[in-house]
Amino acid sequence: MGDDAALFAPRVGWETILTCDWFLEDTHFLRGKHPADAVGWKCLARAVSDIAAMGGRPRCFLLSLALPQTLTGHWLDEFLGGLRRAARKFCCSLAGGDTTRRREILINVTVVGEVRKGQAVLRSGAKPNDVIYVSGRLGEAELGFRLLRSGETLAGAKGSLLKKHLYPEPRLALGQWLAEKGLPTAVMDLSDGLSSDLPRLCTASGVGARIEKAKLPIVSTAATKRTERSDGLQLALNGGDDYELLFTVPRRNVSHIPRSFRGVPLTSIGEITRGRAIVLRDKNNREYELVVGGWDPFRGAK
Amino acid sequence: MGDDAALFAPRVGWETILTCDWFLEDTHFLRGKHPADAVGWKCLARAVSDIAAMGGRPRCFLLSLALPQTLTGHWLDEFLGGLRRAARKFCCSLAGGDTTRRREILINVTVVGEVRKGQAVLRSGAKPNDVIYVSGRLGEAELGFRLLRSGETLAGAKGSLLKKHLYPEPRLALGQWLAEKGLPTAVMDLSDGLSSDLPRLCTASGVGARIEKAKLPIVSTAATKRTERSDGLQLALNGGDDYELLFTVPRRNVSHIPRSFRGVPLTSIGEITRGRAIVLRDKNNREYELVVGGWDPFRGAK
Numbered sequence A, B: 001m002g003d004d005a006a007l008f009a010p011r012v013g014w015e016t017i018l019t020c021d022w023f024l025e026d027t028h029f030l031r032g033k034h035p036a037d038a039v040g041w042k043c044l045a046r047a048v049s050d051i052a053a054m055g056g057r058p059r060c061f062l063l064s065l066a067l068p069q070t071l072t073g074h075w076l077d078e079f080l081g082g083l084r085r086a087a088r089k090f091c092c093s094l095a096g097g098d099t100t101r102r103r104e105i106l107i108n109v110t111v112v113g114e115v116r117k118g119q120a121v122l123r124s125g126a127k128p129n130d131v132i133y134v135s136g137r138l139g140e141a142e143l144g145f146r147l148l149r150s151g152e153t154l155a156g157a158k159g160s161l162l163k164k165h166l167y168p169e170p171r172l173a174l175g176q177w178l179a180e181k182g183l184p185t186a187v188m189d190l191s192d193g194l195s196s197d198l199p200r201l202c203t204a205s206g207v208g209a210r211i212e213k214a215k216l217p218i219v220s221t222a223a224t225k226r227t228e229r230s231d232g233l234q235l236a237l238n239g240g241d242d243y244e245l246l247f248t249v250p251r252r253n254v255s256h257i258p259r260s261f262r263g264v265p266l267t268s269i270g271e272i273t274r275g276r277a278i279v280l281r282d283k284n285n286r287e288y289e290l291v292v293g294g295w296d297p298f299r300g301a302k
Helices: A036-053 A074-089 A140-149 A159-166 A172-181 A194-205 A232-238 A251-256 B036-053 B074-089 B140-149 B159-166 B172-181 B194-205 B232-238 B251-256
Strands: A006-008 A014-024 A057-067 A093-101 A106-116 A131-135 A186-190 A208-212 A244-249 A264-273 A278-281 A287-289 B006-008 B014-024 B057-067 B093-101 B106-116 B131-135 B186-190 B208-212 B244-249 B264-273 B278-281 B287-289
Touching (some): A006 A057, A006 A093, A014 B057, A014 B093, A014 B106, A036 A057, A036 A074, A036 A172, A036 A186, A057 A074, A057 B014, A074 A093, A093 B014, A106 B014, A106 B106, A140 A232, A172 A186, A172 A244, A186 A194, A194 A208, A194 A232, A194 A278, A244 A251, B006 B093, B036 B074, B036 B106, B036 B159, B036 B186, B057 B074, B172 B186, B194 B244, B244 B251
Parallel strands (some): A057 A093, A208 A278, B057 B093, B208 B278
Antiparallel strands (some): A006 B014, A131 A244, A131 A264, A208 A264, B014 B106, B057 B106, B131 B244, B186 B244, B208 B264
8 A cells, every 4th residue: 555556465376356346426326325334335345246256255455436525524434434344344455546536426446356276157157957046035135225215224124125235245155165166157246137147147158048937036025115015026137236146057066055055045046048048937837038127337326 | 358357367476466547537638639549548558657666567457437328439449449559568458347338438447467576666665865766758748738738739740749648658668677676765657747756755765855956857848839948847847647767776776777778768866865855956056845736636637
């Protein structure tokens, strides 16, 4: 720190993982709705999630921050508090960065991680007949964001949904376990919603997929207003920011995948297919094309 | 590429250098004045300059780019052309990144470099009595920017000044040579102007400095309008974006520093002193405090 560049001592026998993520006011968060400490936590968590998907361990990060002069007091303190908590939680230390002044809050985070040579899992290895899994329940973060916009606070019964949106916890332990055991053929994190991210995994792997609608671990909308209750499937398919893992497992390895990992459910939701079609099958065996309706950063914050 | 994160195989016996830099419309460049290919070249060059200062070699970079929809055609092609030329020139390959849409052009570049273990030179090692050197001529890039704003083109006699502003060449070979020979006690690159950057080196090292005004390698203003001609000293002290190296050398090593390195002049401009004062001495031995007047990103583009 202090120099323009940071030095990092890589471990022999490990590869370095590099990832960077924008976190921009009005595109990824709202200054008036998102607490500053959640902005600090989340800008690091979402980049760390890319390390988790590869089976890696975070080592350090660079923070590029542009901020209006008026936010350099209390807002910045809170932001740094959230960032520090996340850095401790993910064992990922601040190594450097770049700061400037700007009308809007602009954040870019680069995370450097490590994975044992040969153990990194890419999104391009899925094969026909592999079973598709997801961790956690899908749509929770999106529902949390709806609650945030309607003025709910962390204290209430809906706090866990809000927390999932504001303070996501990348699935580092799960990603490392999967990579170390060599169980999956492909892994990626769910940042934009299943309907956006599954096609990316399939395109990278040159395969298609069939998802069983009945198997999807859909967010529970019981605690929410009636208008949300019928939305579970849409939230699960299209909700962004879950930062759960999506992974594919060859049938010979399926018996090694537990029902849950450290309290996080692991659910098989379908299978990889030949061809390029990505379909959703209902309980009557009718198949529908999966339409991309997930988080689209080009539309701005929803 | 294709995955959210990139894998990088570090070499045994080398340390990794990490650096990131903002390059923002209206703060660091002007959409209407700076050609897109110069924006592409310069966003990488300025981050690579931090690697040069440490004595490192660039390996790869991550590009975070936010762009208005209207610029995704010709502007983006030109931008990527300039970026590709710089990447080839600096032996630094694109490893990944993040893109989004935005009203303004936002760029953040992370460069990963390597330096042999123990050879990295920081800015914090300067000692009293060390001789202070700079490479190149100071103020050229700032004068080039003035010419750009007044409508000059690369084709004319002033092209080399414009080129220095638009397509800076980080002093990689010089930085590596200095580090390998172990000659300097501290190195940094001049990105914001001598009057801003020298105090940073002095603060990091806990020392002061005395600069001899007559020794400063000042940009030649002969080719410019009369109004610029008296500005040479101000340009040399306060002009930003030169990306020359500022370094300190113990007296025992001074005989090893040539007058020029691969055509770039190396000039001793003063010495490191005890205490914290940073002064400019004129030919009559009068001393003036060096006032910070360099590039200040908080003021926006000058």
